Amino acid sequence: MSHSSQSLGHVPIADHSFSADRSTLALARDISVELYDTSGPKYSLLTSLTGHDKTVTAVDIAPNSGRIVTCSQDRNALVWEPAADGTYKPTLVLLRINRAATYARWSPDEKxxxxxxxxxxxxxxxxxxxxxxxxSRHIKKPLRSTVLSVAWHPNSVLLAAGSTDSHARVFSAYVKDIDARPSPTVWGERVPFQTLCGDFVSPAGGWVHDAAFSPSGNAVAFVAHDSSLTIVYPSAPEQPPAAIITVSTTLLPFVSMLWLSESEIVAAGHDCHPVVFSGSEQRGWAIDHAVDDPQQAKKNVGKENSALNMFRQMDLKGTPTSATEDSSLATIHQNTITKLREYASSGGRVSKISSTGVDGKVVIFSV
Amino acid sequence: MANVNFRRINIDILEPENNIAPEDLIPPSIANLPPVSVSEIQSFGQSIRSALSRGDHAGALSAALANPPYTSTEEVKSIHLTTILEILSTVKSTDISKIVEKLSSDERDTLFKYLYKGMSVPESHGISGVLLAWHEKVTEVSGQGSIVRYLSDRRVV
Incomplete structure (x- = not known):
């Protein structure tokens, strides 16, 4: 288990996205989007995309076309078209919204x-x-509050959305002239734009921070502010779901989540380290293990440093008992993890994930 | 217009679909829960007390936490709170951990609601030490997750 970490200043990172070949990293921080060259041992700043005049809330690089979409609290979204000389040309998107834009994601087909x-x-x-x-076209009903996250189904038609009204919903985002007629899924057979295909809440409520479809698209999972992960398996269109499984954890709430495979999910948030869940519709779900576990890290530190610390403390304070004044956390991330993304996969399973946090760090975890 | 405090204008009232009624905020899991009457909750309290007098503290607590009167009146809720505080204060402090471990995780979350509710009412000032002891033991088992769930949950006791 090796993890690599990059410290890129102290400004919180709202969102990040790697290019398809992982050679470029885009970070949304403050009012600009920073592009980093990741080829060297230390990431180096290539350029800063400035076009927003309030906090940038999301950034997403389309893997094939290389286009970057960004959105911001200034109520705008920009599409940055890469030019041959490495510069980017921004195009304003007509969002027609009167509040902050919170989250932006390309559909898998990038249209x-x-x-x-x-x-x-x-x-x-x-x-x-x-x-x-x-x-743009708007999906409005029955959203009652701010939308915190959106995630696409592999067929580029269905959309999962987490909202501060504590609901996670599945919508159709079928646009007639753009999309080919989608084949029926467990979520619905005919799905005109704005069809509500599913509406779920976790038992103890709370803002739904993130939602995502499983790799096959036949299940949806979401994390809410009640420290829970909920996985929903639909049965058939217009029918109640076959199973809703909620895992209530003893940890602080998760802010971001990612499916590793059909039977594994990783989630991270206010506890500053990722946690892997595993399970299935039949077995139920449970926490499998913690990545970068602070409990484990504490033990190791205690062992390695004991002799060294004892002499240092005796030297400094004249007493061998070490009152550890180290205020840093035992985890790699020193503050809330804001986003998890897939970094590498092998054999149909995500093997490495990238994370960014409020502490301005970018970490690549092996999971 | 100059003397209108524009920050206090409720702009959402101008757009009817932006208004959220209190009933929109009731979680679907308790929307169909029938309210409990005062006499029902009193007789339930009696059965809990008889279990207590038999010495079955864990059973009494778990029965009291199983079906909290979420949709009932404040009067019913406060009667049930008194019952639960009675159970909590009769348990010996050395037995708390054992009983907490026997509860399910949902019951521990519900217990948290009653602990905080108990701390917020003046009647419990005499037993706040007991409530803090319970709080410590429950947190040991169910972590900070239970506290966060208490904050996010709209099923209020």
């Missing part, structure tokens, strides 16, 4: 992206050839 917002709406954006700009 659309979804932007969550504080205006109780999800803007599904697509490129209109005849007008030569990005336009």
């Amino acid at each position: 659309k992206f979804a932007v969550g917002s504080g205006a109780r709406a999800i803007a599904v954006c697509y490129f209109e050839e005849e007008n030569d700009w990005w336009v």
Whole structure:
């Protein structure tokens, strides 16, 4: 288990995205998006994309086209088109929202992206050839509050959204002129735009920070502010789900989550280290192990440093009992982890994940 | 217009669909829970007390925490709170850990609600030490997760 960590200043990182070949890293921090070259041992700043005038809340690099979408609390989203000379040309997207944009993600086919917002709406954006700009359609009902996250189904039509009204919902984001007619899924057979295909809450409620479809798209999971992870297995369209499994943990709430495979999920948040859950519809779900476990780290530190510390303490304070004044956490991240992303996978399972946090660190974990 | 405090204007009232009624905030899991009457909760309290007098503290606590009267009136809720505080204060401090470990994780979350509720009412000032002892033991078992769940849960006791 090796983890590599990069400390990139002290400004909190809201979101990050690696390019498909992992050679470039985009960080959303403060009002700009920073692009880093990741080839060397220490990440070096390539350029800063400045176009927003309030905090940038999300950044996503489309793996194939290399386009970057960013959104911000200034109520705008920008699509940055890469040019041959390494510069980026921004295009404003007509979001038509009157509150902050909170989250943006490309659909897997990269023809659309979804932007969550504080205006109780999800803007599904697509490129209109005849007008030569990005336009949006809104999913509004029955959202009652800010949308904190959006995640796409592998078929690029369905969308999972987590919201501060403590609901996680599955919508259709089918845009007639853009998408081919989708084949039926467990979520629905005919799904015109804005169809609500599922609506779930966790038992103790709380903001839903993140939601995601499983790799097959046949299950959806979400993390809420009641320190829980909930996994929903639908049965058939318009039917109650086959199983809703909630794991209430003893940890602080999770902010971000990621499916490693159909039977494994990793989640991280206010406890500053990732936790791996495993299970299935039949077996139920439970915590499997913690990555970068602070309990374990504490033990190791205690063993390694005991002799050294004893002499140092005797030297400094004239007493062998070490009153450890180290205020740092035993985990790699020193503050809340804001986002987890897939970094590498092998044999159909995600083997490495990248994380960013409020502490300005980028860490790549082996899981 | 100049003397209108614009920060205090409720702009959401101008857009009807932005208004959230209190009933929109009731979690679906308790939306159909029938309210409990005062006499029902009193007789339930009696059965708990008879279990207590038999010395079955764990059973009494777990029965009292199984079905909290979430949708009932404040009067019913306070009667049930008194019952639970009675159980908590009759348990010997050395037995607390054992009983906490026997509870399910949902029951521990519910117990947390009653601990905080107990600390917030003046009647419990005499037993706040007991409540703190319980708080410590429950946190040892169910961690900070239970505290966060108490904060996020709209099923209020």
